[in-house]
Amino acid sequence: MPTDVKLENYLSDLERALRPLPVSDRAEIVTEIKSHVLSALEREPNQPMDDVLAALGSAETVANRYLLERGARPVKPPLSPIIKWLVFGFVATVAMCLLFVGMLIWKFSPLVKLDEGSGQVTILNGAIHLEKGKRQELSGDRELAEGKRVQVDFENGRVEVRTAKEMKFTWRCRTSSTSSKTESSATAEGLLLDLRGLDDLRCELSVPRRTQLRLAGGNGKIDLERPKFGIEVNLSNGKVDLVPDEGEKYRYALSVGNGKIDEFSSSDAPDALSVKVQLGNGKISHSE
Amino acid sequence: MYAAMSNANDNWRTQIRKGYLELCILSLIRVRKRIYGFDLISELETRGLEVKEGTLYPLLNRMTSDGCLSAAWETDNLKGHPRKFYSLTRDGQRALGEMGSEFESMIQVYRKLVQ
Numbered sequence: 001m002p003t004d005v006k007l008e009n010y011l012s013d014l015e016r017a018l019r020p021l022p023v024s025d026r027a028e029i030v031t032e033i034k035s036h037v038l039s040a041l042e043r044e045p046n047q048p049m050d051d052v053l054a055a056l057g058s059a060e061t062v063a064n065r066y067l068l069e070r071g072a073r074p075v076k077p078p079l080s081p082i083i084k085w086l087v088f089g090f091v092a093t094v095a096m097c098l099l100f101v102g103m104l105i106w107k108f109s110p111l112v113k114l115d116e117g118s119g120q121v122t123i124l125n126g127a128i129h130l131e132k133g134k135r136q137e138l139s140g141d142r143e144l145a146e147g148k149r150v151q152v153d154f155e156n157g158r159v160e161v162r163t164a165k166e167m168k169f170t171w172r173c174r175t176s177s178t179s180s181k182t183e184s185s186a187t188a189e190g191l192l193l194d195l196r197g198l199d200d201l202r203c204e205l206s207v208p209r210r211t212q213l214r215l216a217g218g219n220g221k222i223d224l225e226r227p228k229f230g231i232e233v234n235l236s237n238g239k240v241d242l243v244p245d246e247g248e249k250y251r252y253a254l255s256v257g258n259g260k261i262d263e264f265s266s267s268d269a270p271d272a273l274s275v276k277v278q279l280g281n282g283k284i285s286h287s288e
Numbered sequence: 289m290y291a292a293m294s295n296a297n298d299n300w301r302t303q304i305r306k307g308y309l310e311l312c313i314l315s316l317i318r319v320r321k322r323i324y325g326f327d328l329i330s331e332l333e334t335r336g337l338e339v340k341e342g343t344l345y346p347l348l349n350r351m352t353s354d355g356c357l358s359a360a361w362e363t364d365n366l367k368g369h370p371r372k373f374y375s376l377t378r379d380g381q382r383a384l385g386e387m388g389s390e391f392e393s394m395i396q397v398y399r400k401l402v403q
Contacts, residue, residue: 029349031361031370032325036341038369039326057342065342069350 006049007037010059017063020072029066136177138198140184141170148190149212157201158221161213163228163245164206173203230274237281243288250275254284262286309347311391312337314356314384317376324371348374356380 011030018026033056040052056062064074105111108124122128144150150169152159157175164170169191171184175198183194190211195201201220207213209228216234224231226245233240242264244250249267253276261284266272277284316331317323323331325345332339351357358377363370376384 028372029345032345032372035324035369035371036326036345039324039371043326055341057340062342062346065346066349069346070353 006053007034010053010056013059014063017060017075018066020067020075021070033062135174135200137172137174138195139170139172141168142184142186142191143167144169144190144208144211146208146210147212149214150191150193150207151187151189151214151216152193152195152203152205154195154201154203154215154217154220155197156199156219157195157203157217158223159201159203159205159215159217160223160225161205161207161215161227161231162225164208167208168206169208169211170206171203173198173201175202176200224275227273227275231276232274233277233279235277235279235282238279239282240277240279240284241287242275242277242285244286248273253277255279256284257281259283307387308391309337309339310351311384311387313344313347313351314376314380314387317357317374318381318384322373322375324373326371328374351380354379356383 011034014033015026015030018029021029036056037049037052040055041047041049057065060075067074110122111124113122113125142150144167146167152171171193173195175195177197177199183192185192185194195203205213207227207229212230212232213227214232214234215222217238218236220235220238222233222235222238222240224233224240224242226243226248228245228248244264249269249272250264251268251272251274252264252266253274254261254264255277256279258281259279264275264286312332312335313328316328316335320331325341325348328348329339329341329344348357348359352359352374355377357374357380359372359374361370361372
């Protein structure tokens, strides 16, 4: 680069860095510095311009010394235009992404909504809708005398069992299966309710006192609340929760292949109700 | 530790030169009557005081604003480019006298301290 151009560039930078000062002061300073450089080159003509300018210091440094001597704040060197645009571009991109995400969240809120009652799952405010299938309701009742037995067979589901107020066995079930075929038939011992083949079963059973209930299933959860009847449960996998009735005595025969059994207080009284539970994997809990 | 001491010494040297340099500039200009920046740097260097150009010119600018120096542009027909010549003002003369006295006092104090 020709010497004059280097000097002019330097003086341009100096003048720009002196911008807090009045125009006339800036011009005088630039002229004096130029005079110094020319004097140096006169004294040593072979001296490189770069050396003369390096001895002065960078234009920003010289300008800042002038400003400091006058009690003004030094000027920070301006950012390269490329860097300025890079920073601006990055900030703008991040801002736009955040805005877009915010709009998506606002548009598709709630993101996931679960209706436990109907078993429906709504994703992205209805953009995706999952339905487990309509639930069929099955219900019925049968007279059941004392000493009789009702057998309920099922595959998978949840069964809640209470003591009926009357001598009548009632069932009220919901299933997601579209086919609602069930069988309830009288047997010599009492009654058989076959709920096998029904998916996602939810049943409430009311069993008359002093009768016998036999529940046999694959996977499930069985809640026995204050039973006043004998019970026999056979379950492959799941959990059995038993809330004993305070006015009753029970004779327990409980076994779990893999799992846990809470403590139960068994009675040998002749009028104690028999509670037999066989569970393959799971837990037999004593609930209050 | 040596680096820390060296830094401390450099800081001290920088601080003490700030006031001392002004005294030297005023003294030299009084002797020369009028001088321009480039020659001033050379004269100071000859007398053992090295000053960077980037330091001197802002200082001359401020001393002119303060009224200690007056400046005038002159163009040498033979050399071509304009030069800014500095000379002492009356205020500069007075300031030089006060600084010189103060400096002499400081030297006396220092000599007493080291005896």
